[in-house]
Amino acid sequence: MKKLKVVFFGTPEFAKASLEAIFKSKHEIVGVVTVADKQSGRGQKMHSSPVKIFAEENNLKIFQPLKLRDENFLEEIKSLDADIFVVVAFRMMPKILFEMPQLGTFNLHASLLPDYRGAAPINFAIINGETKTGATTFFINEKIDEGNILLQNELQISEIENAGELHDRLMDLGANLVVETLNRLAENTIQEKPQPIVENPKNAFKIFKDDMKIDWNQPAEKVYNFIRGHSPYPAAFTKIKINNDEKTLKIFAGTFIENNSLKKIGSLEISKKEFNISTQNGIYKPTEVQLEGKKRMSVKDFLNGFRDFENIEIV
Numbered sequence: 001m002k003k004l005k006v007v008f009f010g011t012p013e014f015a016k017a018s019l020e021a022i023f024k025s026k027h028e029i030v031g032v033v034t035v036a037d038k039q040s041g042r043g044q045k046m047h048s049s050p051v052k053i054f055a056e057e058n059n060l061k062i063f064q065p066l067k068l069r070d071e072n073f074l075e076e077i078k079s080l081d082a083d084i085f086v087v088v089a090f091r092m093m094p095k096i097l098f099e100m101p102q103l104g105t106f107n108l109h110a111s112l113l114p115d116y117r118g119a120a121p122i123n124f125a126i127i128n129g130e131t132k133t134g135a136t137t138f139f140i141n142e143k144i145d146e147g148n149i150l151l152q153n154e155l156q157i158s159e160i161e162n163a164g165e166l167h168d169r170l171m172d173l174g175a176n177l178v179v180e181t182l183n184r185l186a187e188n189t190i191q192e193k194p195q196p197i198v199e200n201p202k203n204a205f206k207i208f209k210d211d212m213k214i215d216w217n218q219p220a221e222k223v224y225n226f227i228r229g230h231s232p233y234p235a236a237f238t239k240i241k242i243n244n245d246e247k248t249l250k251i252f253a254g255t256f257i258e259n260n261s262l263k264k265i266g267s268l269e270i271s272k273k274e275f276n277i278s279t280q281n282g283i284y285k286p287t288e289v290q291l292e293g294k295k296r297m298s299v300k301d302f303l304n305g306f307r308d309f310e311n312i313e314i315v
Helices: 013-024 050-057 071-079 121-127 163-187 220-229 299-304
Strands: 005-010 028-033 038-040 045-047 084-088 105-109 132-139 149-156 236-242 245-258 268-270 275-278 282-291 312-314
Touching: 005 013, 013 028, 013 050, 013 084, 013 163, 028 050, 084 163, 105 163, 121 132, 121 163, 121 220, 132 163, 149 163, 220 236, 220 245, 220 282, 268 312, 275 299, 282 299
Parallel strands: 005 028, 005 084, 084 105
Antiparallel strands: 038 045, 105 132, 132 149, 236 245, 236 312, 245 282, 268 275, 275 282
């Protein structure tokens, strides 16, 4: 099998797993492209991406361009004479860059394309109650997530797992798929295929704060899927009023019961032992929450902090 020279593009932990898998394979990483270091946290200290940290630890050549069209950056990347570029959880690339290598540029996406194109495929697979998902490698073109498919692997979704747990399983599945794609491209044993045309595609648009608010008018199972689909990040929330003081309550986990509604949608049944919220057709029982200004905790610990249960309500 021919050893391919690879330039890797990526940023978060999800991408680092693929970078590490390539590093351990027979292929050669000749460059790593990631975001510039950023200030974050209380002390506003500079932090590097997980991809950069791995690259530094393994003495890989690192690039952190502010602009992907920068002429000096493009010249440096071209001088690496890579056979192929691999992209995992990175930003959009200009045509002048993704067309540079002889074998092209392929991307890893955490869904079974053409379903769930977009920024949040893992979240939306769970939010929509899917029972399976997977990972896809595909050649990049000028349209977002619409290039020709190379390989796909399926994964069953447990009805109790959250987005974070599914993320970790897809991260490992995807890393193996990236190496398999490289191997088969090196052997010339992949036949790329266009993505099927779908009339009503399932999309996975970027999630904004307003999208994370829980709609208690939904059926109990949909509320349950919505919450686990946002857990642990970015975290679904509701507004709660405690003695006329309105605060945000993030909900990370819970259970639901259908056909057991409370008096009205969004009403609370709360005591030292119970925390039930009514939905369209049942109740949702949070088990892990975080009140604004507090740490994440179990509902048992949350309820221990209250004395006056009559003056708590969903708003």
